[in-house]
Amino acid sequence: MSEDVLVIGGGIAGIQASLDLAEMGKKVYLVEKKPSIGGIMAQLDKTFPTNDCSI
Amino acid sequence: MLDAGRHPNIKIMAYSEVEDAKGEAGNFKVKIRKKARYVNENICNACGECIEKCPKKAPDSFDMGLRDRKAIYIYFAQGIPAVATIDKDVCTFFLKGRCKLCEKICKKGAIDYEQKDEIVELDVGAVVIATGLEMFDPSHLTQYGYKRLKNIITGLEYERLINATGPTGGHLLRPSDKKLAKKVAYIQCVGSRDLNNCNYCSSVCCMYAIKDAMLAREHDSESDSYIFHTDFRNVGKWFQKYERRGKDEYGINYIRGRVAEITEDEEQNPVVWYEDTIERKVKSLKVDMVVLSTAAKPSSDAEKLSKMFGYELDENGFVRKNLPYPSDTTVPGIFACGFSQGPMDIPESVAAASAAADRVMETLAGLKLKKRA
Ligand SMILES: Cc1cc2nc3c(=O)[nH]c(=O)nc-3n(C[C@H](O)[C@H](O)[C@H](O)COP(=O)(O)OP(=O)(O)OC[C@H]3O[C@@H](n4cnc5c(N)ncnc54)[C@H](O)[C@@H]3O)c2cc1C
Numbered sequence: 001m002s003e004d005v006l007v008i009g010g011g012i013a014g015i016q017a018s019l020d021l022a023e024m025g026k027k028v029y030l031v032e033k034k035p036s037i038g039g040i041m042a043q044l045d046k047t048f049p050t051n052d053c054s055i
Numbered sequence: 056m057l058d059a060g061r062h063p064n065i066k067i068m069a070y071s072e073v074e075d076a077k078g079e080a081g082n083f084k085v086k087i088r089k090k091a092r093y094v095n096e097n098i099c100n101a102c103g104e105c106i107e108k109c110p111k112k113a114p115d116s117f118d119m120g121l122r123d124r125k126a127i128y129i130y131f132a133q134g135i136p137a138v139a140t141i142d143k144d145v146c147t148f149f150l151k152g153r154c155k156l157c158e159k160i161c162k163k164g165a166i167d168y169e170q171k172d173e174i175v176e177l178d179v180g181a182v183v184i185a186t187g188l189e190m191f192d193p194s195h196l197t198q199y200g201y202k203r204l205k206n207i208i209t210g211l212e213y214e215r216l217i218n219a220t221g222p223t224g225g226h227l228l229r230p231s232d233k234k235l236a237k238k239v240a241y242i243q244c245v246g247s248r249d250l251n252n253c254n255y256c257s258s259v260c261c262m263y264a265i266k267d268a269m270l271a272r273e274h275d276s277e278s279d280s281y282i283f284h285t286d287f288r289n290v291g292k293w294f295q296k297y298e299r300r301g302k303d304e305y306g307i308n309y310i311r312g313r314v315a316e317i318t319e320d321e322e323q324n325p326v327v328w329y330e331d332t333i334e335r336k337v338k339s340l341k342v343d344m345v346v347l348s349t350a351a352k353p354s355s356d357a358e359k360l361s362k363m364f365g366y367e368l369d370e371n372g373f374v375r376k377n378l379p380y381p382s383d384t385t386v387p388g389i390f391a392c393g394f395s396q397g398p399m400d401i402p403e404s405v406a407a408a409s410a411a412a413d414r415v416m417e418t419l420a421g422l423k424l425k426k427r428a
């Protein structure tokens with residue numbers, strides 16, 4: 001049995017899931033099809049409902 | 056993003072895709088194709104000198120095609136990993152067999168035209184699907200004039216225009232003449248809540264349209280915004296207040312009405328024809344630019360992945376939640392989070408991601424106990 005985890009998609013959801021798993025001691029492979037991670041959020045300037053900067 | 060890049064337990068495999076998968080909870084065998092970048096990831100330090108000299112251009116997909124990038128490019132400045140990639144489909148060397156300028160310029164020797172796709176096999180105990188969303192293409196909804204009329208853009212294109220690091224340095228310069236767009240109309244539910252297209256509410260567009268109009272006013276005190284909505288669906292925490300602030304503090308005009316058609320005048324100013332459903336009158340409004348709040352759809356890979364792993368999708372193509380466990384798919388050991396499961400905003404995606412991570416931990420711990428017993 002393997003205890004490693006594969007996360008498919010490197011947007012905010014995949015990044016958060018990877019970080020949580022990594023913090024809980026799992027080895028995580030985060031696979032992203034684009035040249036770098038970030039997803040839609042990386043393309044945004046500010047985000048509702050706080051209008052804070054996105055990255 | 057940066058934290059994920061630095062974490063010793065996370066191996067980021069970008070520019071990669073899942074090619075094949077088999078197995079079951081605790082024991083999945085997955086094949087990943089690491090696509091060739093033709094740049095050595097371990098050597099490149101993203102200095103950008105090669106990019107400056109590269110003679111070939113192509114539309115920049117990160118900037119929604121609103122500006123060009125080079126054949127060798129960095130997807131976006133803060134991206135992780137921060138390395139260059141050669142687009143084989145436009146690179147002069149790959150097309151014509153000569154050039155190699157980037158190789159000559161790179162003092163570190165990171166360029167490698169011989170690089171091949173690499174297949175990596177992984178043994179994992181659990182999988183989390185987080186393939187997110189893709190934008191609906193409104194070109195076939197000819198009444199809105201997208202691609203036919205110049206000053207009609209989508210919500211995600213707008214996000215790049217208003218972004219200080221974007222193609223216009225954060226100025227709302229409209230496509231036809233690069234003049235500052237002061238009067239902007241936002242059209243809601245384009246492709247969403249539509250029996251023939253996306254038969255669901257995309258749930259984030261009412262809020263992002265209000266945000267976009269607020270940002271326009273913050274950049275330019277004379278900006279004037281009109282949001283044409285079916286009915287506002289701002290149902291999250293603080294959303295109602297946000298909607299009201301948009302009107303009271305930013306002077307956004309909210310118009311309840313479905314838009315029938317967009318035409319343009321001789322100066323390429325869009326004219327929005329709509330039925331005001333409160334006054335029950337057909338009216339028109341001339342603006343400088345129109346933003347279409349287009350639907351968000353599941354990733355175009357959603358179906359391929361669901362077949363590969365065997366879990367079900369729902370009627371709209373999102374990963375089916377195995378209720379009452381919202382993080383579970385219909386296959387044990389495979390979980391999902393974020394927009395891949397259906398429309399949700401960033402805070403909801405983060406919550407769903409943490410929930411999925413917890414279900415992974417529970418499942419792996421359970422399997423380990425069973426093995427020991
Ligand atoms: C125009 C617009 C404005 C928005 N503004 C806001 C806002 O202000 N505030 C807010 O809270 N929300 C906003 N949202 C919603 C927000 O973008 C989403 O909630 C969020 O991006 C969802 O995150 P995700 O990780 O699930 O998906 P995504 O951000 O879509 O990330 C998915 C990732 O998976 C990758 N991927 C896809 N398929 C594969 C595959 N087969 N293999 C490997 N990788 C794959 C993609 O390349 C992508 O990087 C906005 C959305 C849009 C469209």
Ligand code: SF4
Nearest residue numbers: 244247256257260261
């Ligand atoms: S969030 Fe608003 S604009 Fe988007 S589909 Fe729902 S009602 Fe329409």
